[in-house]
Amino acid sequence: MTIYPIETGNFKLDGGAMFGVVPKSLWNKTNPADSNNMIDLAARCLLIEDGERLILIDNGLGNKQSEKFFSYYYLWGNHSLDNSLKELDFHRDDITDVFLTHLHFDHCGGSVQWNKDRTGYEPAFKNARFWSNKNHWEWAIEPNAREKASFLKENLLPMQESGQLNFVENSNNAYVDSSPLGFGILFVDGHTEKQMLPHINYKGRTIVFVADLVPTVGHIPLPYVMGYDTRPLLTLQEKAQFLNTVAENDWLLFFEHDAHNQLCSLKQTEKGVRLNESFSFNEIFKPQ
Template identity: 75%
Template structure:
């Protein structure tokens, strides 16, 4: 097995929204804001090469939305799925599987693209199976008013219409091993219904793709919960349990949204679970 960090693009969001009820005087110590109160974020995806399988976890915002849409997110940097794949000798047509932690636009927007003459939409990975779970799919296609702006039908429905959509068999317990994809999945409901957090055994390490359970290093303290989360008190409990397990088992936490810290480990302290070490992907992969 080989792992590759795939940078799909950088963007910015309001710092207050990213940290909920936590005062700016506290969260700005780890995530400084610009003059518009925006903080730097990444959309860092993970590519797993294992035998004949080439599996991509999440794929960023994509590029099919309007200039007006992208102006809300202050895109910065030169990263893209295509350039990141090409760096390792791959093309999007090589991808056999796309695993979507959840269907918010900044995690799955790259799943779908315009066709050549821009008359319709098509899957951006034409040879891939797209994996989600049925409960989250139903949550996304019949969205609540709070999340409706994050679940965009143009990111979701073309996957189903093409016949490339697949549902994982979800275990009754919150953590289970996926026989289909050959890694463990933690199911969490605080951010959105049935978000999936992959746990990948890589050599002697457990690599955890944190998605929106732990967006950045700055979100390590328990009360630092995003304003975007639908059930913040549940996130608090889920994060506490997860971080204790991460400290006990020395998980290597792959941070999807932290623009400056790629992989971290954590440890128990008298203030709770806190940062232990920071690694680049090149250090680990």
């Protein structure tokens, strides 16, 4: 098995929304805001090459939305999914599986594209199976008013209509140690219904793709919970248990949204679990 971080692009969101009730005087120390109160964010994915399978975990915002839509998110930088794959001598047609932690547009927008004949939407990975879970899918296609702007029909329905959509079974368990993708999955509900966090054993370490449970290094302290979360008190409980387990077992967190940190380790302190060390993926997993 070989794992690669995949940079699909960078964007910005309002810092207050990203940190909920935490005062700006605190979160601005780790995630400095610009003059519009926007903070830097990444849409970083993970690519797993395992035998004949090439598994992509999440795929960023995509490029099919309107200029007006993207103007709300202040895109910056030169990264793209296709360029990141090309640098590794891969193409999107090589992808066999696309695992979606959840179906908010910044995690699954790249799943679907406007086809070259300009006649409609189609899956952007023609040879891949898309993986969600039934509870989250049903939550997403009939969205509540709070999340409606994040669950876009054009990102979702083409996956189902193509016959490429598959569901991971969880039998209401919080953690599944074996999945069709070959890695364990933690199900968490604070941010949105049944978000899935992959736990990947790699070169003697456990890497957890933390998606929106811990968006950036600045979100490690327990009260630092996003205003976007549908059940913030549940996020507090889930984070507390999860971060303690990570620190106790010396697991690594892989950040999807931290524009400046790819991986980190944690440690226990008098104030609770805190950052131990952050590093790039290649610093700790040197390319062969």
